[in-house]
Amino acid sequence: MATHIPAGYKWWTGGKSPYNLSYGKLMMWIFLMSDTFTFAALLISYGTIRVSSNYWPDPNYVFNTFPFMGDANLPLAFVSLMTFILIMSSVTMVLAVHEGHKMNRRGVEKWLLWTILGGLMFLGCQAWEWTHLITHVHPVLIDGQIKEIGATISQNHFGPAVPGLMHEGHQVHLPGPVGFGNFFFGITGFHGFHVTTGVLLNVLMYFWVRNGRFDRLGHYEMVEKAGLYWHFVDLVWVFVFLCFYLI
Amino acid sequence: MEQAIHPTAITPEITFPHEPAANTKRIWKTFWILLILTIAELALGLSHYIFHVEGWLLLFLKGGMIIFSVFKAIYIVSIFMHFSDEVKPFRLKILIPLISFIWFILAFLWDGTSYRNLRNRYNGPPAAVEQPAPHKAQKPGALD
Numbered sequence: 393m394a395t396h397i398p399a400g401y402k403w404w405t406g407g408k409s410p411y412n413l414s415y416g417k418l419m420m421w422i423f424l425m426s427d428t429f430t431f432a433a434l435l436i437s438y439g440t441i442r443v444s445s446n447y448w449p450d451p452n453y454v455f456n457t458f459p460f461m462g463d464a465n466l467p468l469a470f471v472s473l474m475t476f477i478l479i480m481s482s483v484t485m486v487l488a489v490h491e492g493h494k495m496n497r498r499g500v501e502k503w504l505l506w507t508i509l510g511g512l513m514f515l516g517c518q519a520w521e522w523t524h525l526i527t528h529v530h531p532v533l534i535d536g537q538i539k540e541i542g543a544t545i546s547q548n549h550f551g552p553a554v555p556g557l558m559h560e561g562h563q564v565h566l567p568g569p570v571g572f573g574n575f576f577f578g579i580t581g582f583h584g585f586h587v588t589t590g591v592l593l594n595v596l597m598y599f600w601v602r603n604g605r606f607d608r609l610g611h612y613e614m615v616e617k618a619g620l621y622w623h624f625v626d627l628v629w630v631f632v633f634l635c636f637y638l639i
Numbered sequence: 640m641e642q643a644i645h646p647t648a649i650t651p652e653i654t655f656p657h658e659p660a661a662n663t664k665r666i667w668k669t670f671w672i673l674l675i676l677t678i679a680e681l682a683l684g685l686s687h688y689i690f691h692v693e694g695w696l697l698l699f700l701k702g703g704m705i706i707f708s709v710f711k712a713i714y715i716v717s718i719f720m721h722f723s724d725e726v727k728p729f730r731l732k733i734l735i736p737l738i739s740f741i742w743f744i745l746a747f748l749w750d751g752t753s754y755r756n757l758r759n760r761y762n763g764p765p766a767a768v769e770q771p772a773p774h775k776a777q778k779p780g781a782l783d
Contacts, residue, residue, distance in 0.1 A: 397654070397655065397726075401654075403654075403726070403728055407651075408651065408652050408653070408654055409652040409653060409654075410728050411725070411726060411728055411729035411732065412653055412654050412655065412725065412726045412729065413652075413653065413725070413729060414650050414652055414653060415652070418729075421729075421733065425733060425736065428737075432740065432743065436743055436744055436747045436748075437747070439744070439747065439748055439751065440747045440748065440750060440751035441751065442751070443748055443751035443752050443755065444751035444752070444754040444755040444758075445755065446755065446759070450688075451684075452684070452685070452687075452688035467685060467688055468681060468684055468685060472677070472681055475677055476674075476677070479670070479673050479674065479677065480670075482715065482719055483666060483667075483670045483719075485719075486666050486718075486719045487663060487666060490660065490663055490666065493656075493660075619719075619720075620720055623715055623716075623719045623720045624720075626715055626719075627712055627715050627716065630708050630711045630712050630715070631708060631712070633680075633708075634680075634704060634705065634708040637684070638680055638681075638683070638684040638701075638704045638708075639701050639704060639705075
């Protein structure tokens with residue numbers, strides 16, 4: 393679209409934004425930049441601890457369950473569904489922004505509702521996954537005693553003895569690479585917090601749209617800013633998905 | 640030249656808006672690309688589970704998944720967040736600080752690897768899992 397701009401157009405002469413963005417949208421981008429570095433710091437420290445460990449659980453064994461499927465071994469199936477839900481909600485958000493540019497209030501309302509639904513579904517999936525990891529206990533021989541433990545931030549039942557699980561009579565002192573639970577719950581929790589914030593922002597946008605606030609203002613730029621945040625949440629999930637579930 | 644070129648710009652700060660796009664074709668195309676990339680990633684992730692690959696081939700598969708993820712990120716940012724529609728000064732403003740990630744990732748992963756090697760050298764090899772004799776071989780009543 394930059395073809396509208398004549399050659400030699402002076403961006404830095406004052407009286408206009410040299411970035412061709414309004415103040416609010418520019419600040420949203422800068423906030424997202426800083427959030428990028430926060431998430432990157434978390435994921436890279438996870439990588440550092442992981443490569444410094446001699447053993448790390450294989451995600452194909454850790455994440456192999458699906459709701460209502462019992463003990464069926466379905467590696468990565470559930471997280472694929474979560475990824476699909478989040479990508480889909482990103483698409484509905486960009487469609488809401490698109491309708492906003494056309495000043496079509498009904499369209500924005502419809503797509504915002506789908507986006508909110510997608511966000512809530514994702515959060516529900518994450519709640520199920522956490523509950524399953526924490527409460528699904530396995531017997532582990534710790535210092536001569538068999539204990540039933542699940543995966544929490546202080547211990548987990550994953551170990552090198554058997555791929556995925558470390559029972560079968562192998563004795564351990566400290567169950568599991570503790571860092572696994574720390575980073576998994578810390579980073580997916582921080583991402584889930586972002587999703588929650590995004591859903592709340594979208595709900596706020598929905599009510600403002602319904603009130604006709606943006607029709608009175610004459611533009612739907614606020615929906616666009618909430619959309620930037622929502623796409624960023626999806627973007628972070630791409631890397632959380634890569635680092636925890638795939639690699 | 641001082642006033643807005645495009646009549647529908649939101650505020651006088653903005654010289655031209657990059658929307659509205661004519662239709663939603665580009666959005667759906669991006670959706671399909673993202674879906675196909677995700678399925679390709681899953682295929683790679685599951686292949687090393689099914690075929691138990693190790694060594695260089697495993698690194699190759701992981702590299703493939705990283706490349707697919709980077710492409711997904713590029714599509715989300717450039718199409719969904721309209722980054723590719725922004726003007727060049729802004730694109731550079733966002734992209735230049737991201738160069739520090741090259742150092743950030745390499746240095747920290749190198750550091751982690753070095754820590755593991757040093758620990759294994761001075762504290763002995765990876766703590767072998769204590770393996771008591773198989774249960775069947777143990778004589779009844781034997782204390783040891």
